[in-house]
Amino acid sequence: xxxxxxxxxxxxADGADSGRTDRGRPDRGAVPGGGTVMFSDAPGCGGPSxxxxxxxxxxxxxxxPRARPAPRPRPGGVPAGHLGAARWGKVxxxxxxxxxxxDALRLELTELxxxxxxxxxxxxxxxxxxxxxxxxxxxxxxxxxDVTGDASLREEADRAATAxxxxxxxxxxxxxxxxxxxxxxxxxxxxxxxxxHARRVLEHVRAGSPxxxxxxxLAVLMLTLRAARAGTGNVTGQDxxxxxxxxxxxxxxxxxxxxxxxxxxxxxxxxxLTSRPEEPTQVTVPTLLPTEPRPFSFGKVTRARxxxxxxxxxxxxxxxxxKAGAATRLLAVYTAAHSRPDGRLGGAGEDVGLxxxxxxxxxxxxxxxxxxxxxVLIAAGWLVEEADTAGGRLxxxxxxxxxxxxxxx
Numbered sequence: 001x002x003x004x005x006x007x008x009x010x011x012x013a014d015g016a017d018s019g020r021t022d023r024g025r026p027d028r029g030a031v032p033g034g035g036t037v038m039f040s041d042a043p044g045c046g047g048p049s050x051x052x053x054x055x056x057x058x059x060x061x062x063x064x065p066r067a068r069p070a071p072r073p074r075p076g077g078v079p080a081g082h083l084g085a086a087r088w089g090k091v092x093x094x095x096x097x098x099x100x101x102x103d104a105l106r107l108e109l110t111e112l113x114x115x116x117x118x119x120x121x122x123x124x125x126x127x128x129x130x131x132x133x134x135x136x137x138x139x140x141x142x143x144x145x146d147v148t149g150d151a152s153l154r155e156e157a158d159r160a161a162t163a164x165x166x167x168x169x170x171x172x173x174x175x176x177x178x179x180x181x182x183x184x185x186x187x188x189x190x191x192x193x194x195x196x197h198a199r200r201v202l203e204h205v206r207a208g209s210p211x212x213x214x215x216x217x218l219a220v221l222m223l224t225l226r227a228a229r230a231g232t233g234n235v236t237g238q239d240x241x242x243x244x245x246x247x248x249x250x251x252x253x254x255x256x257x258x259x260x261x262x263x264x265x266x267x268x269x270x271x272x273l274t275s276r277p278e279e280p281t282q283v284t285v286p287t288l289l290p291t292e293p294r295p296f297s298f299g300k301v302t303r304a305r306x307x308x309x310x311x312x313x314x315x316x317x318x319x320x321x322x323k324a325g326a327a328t329r330l331l332a333v334y335t336a337a338h339s340r341p342d343g344r345l346g347g348a349g350e351d352v353g354l355x356x357x358x359x360x361x362x363x364x365x366x367x368x369x370x371x372x373x374x375x376v377l378i379a380a381g382w383l384v385e386e387a388d389t390a391g392g393r394l395x396x397x398x399x400x401x402x403x404x405x406x407x408x409x
Contacts, residue, residue, distance in 0.1 A: 127171035134164035195407035231289030343398035353393035
C-alpha cells in the first residue's frame with residue numbers, strides 16, 4: 001500500500017480514473033470544485049442488503065410495518081439505497097453519517113475506522129502501515145471538511161498529516177539511515193524521540209545522584225531506568241554483578257543506607273545478589289514513585305527500550321574484555337546518547353563536541369581524566385578517533401559497530 005491509496009490500491013483523492021469511479025451517478029461522487037472522488041472499495045460494497053425485519057410473533061396485521069418501495073437500481077444492478085446500508089461507521093471518535101455524500105467518502109471513512117481498530121489489535125507495531133493510515137485519514141477528513149464546511153474536520157486532517165510525517169520519521173530512525181548517504185542501512189535501537197528521553201534520564205542522574213563515585217552513579221542510572229515508570233523495578237543478581245562486578249553488594253547497601261533505594265523487608269543486599277531471573281528482587285526508588293513529581297514523561301515501551309539500550313552499552317563485549325571500569329562505561333553511555341547519526345559527538349556548528357565539564361560530572365571523574373577513559377574506549381573499538389579535549393570540549397566519533405546505539409542528535 002502506498003500513500004494516498006486504500007488497502008487494495010484504489011486512489012481516493014486525486015480524481016483519476018482507475019476503473020472504480022461512480023460513473024453512473026456523477027452527483028454521488030461530485031466534490032466542490034469539480035472532479036470525481038474515489039476511495040478504496042469497502043467490504044460489502046455492492047453486496048446484498050440485509051433482509052427487512054419481520055413482524056413480531058403474535059402481532060396483529062396493523063403492527064406490520066408498511067413495505068417501502070424498492071430503491072432505484074444503480075448502474076450495474078445494485079440498488080442505490082443498498083450501498084453499504086449494513087455498515088455503521090466510526091472513525092477518530094466521530095460517527096460517520098449514514099447519509100454522507102459522496103458514497104465513496106462515507107465508505108472510505110467507515111473502512112478507515114475499521115483499519116485503525118485492526119491496527120490497534122496487531123501484536124507488533126508497523127510504523128509504515130500506520131503512516132499510510134494517517135495519510136488516508138488526512139485526505140478523507142480534508143474532503144469531509146470540504147463537503148460539510150466543518151472547520152474541526154480540517155483541523156483533524158492537518159493533525160493526521162503531521163502524524164503521518166512524524167510516524168515516517170520514526171520508521172526511518174527505527175530501520176536506520178545510510179551513513180553519509182552511502183553504505184549499508186544502520187539498524188537503530190532508539191528513535192530520535194527516544195534519544196531525547198535518554199538524554200533527559202542521563203541529566204537527571206548527573207544532577208541527582210545521591211553518591212559521588214562512578215560505581216554508585218552507574219547503579220543509579222541502571223536502577224532509574226528499571227523504575228522510571230512506577231518507582232519500582234525488578235533486578236537480578238546477574239544484573240547487579242554485571243553492572244558493578246565486585247562492588248555490587250557495597251554499592252547496593254550504600255544506596256539503601258542513604259535512602260535512595262529500598263529493598264523488600266526480608267531481602268538484604270546479599271540476597272539481592274543471589275536472585276535469579278525466575279524470582280527477581282523488586283526494588284523501589286522512592287523519588288520515582290507516582291506520588292512524587294514525575295521527572296520523565298515517556299511510556300512503558302520507551303522505558304523498556306531505554307533500559308535495553310543502556311544494558312547493551314554497559315554490557316558491551318569489547319568493553320568487558322578491556323575490563324572497563326564504571327567511569328569508562330558511563331562515558332560510553334554518554335557518548336552514545338550525545339552523538340549524531342554519523343557517530344560524531346555533539347551537535348553541529350561551532351560547538352561541535354561535548355562540554356568537558358559536563359561529561360566529567362556525569363562520569364564522576366575530573367575533567368583532566370576524561371581523555372584517559374576515552375583512550376580505553378578507543379582501544380575497545382568504541383571510538384575511532386583520537387580523543388580531542390582541547391578548548392574544554394570532548395571531540396570524537398563512534399565506531400561503525402556502535403552506530404546502532406547512537407542517540408541521533
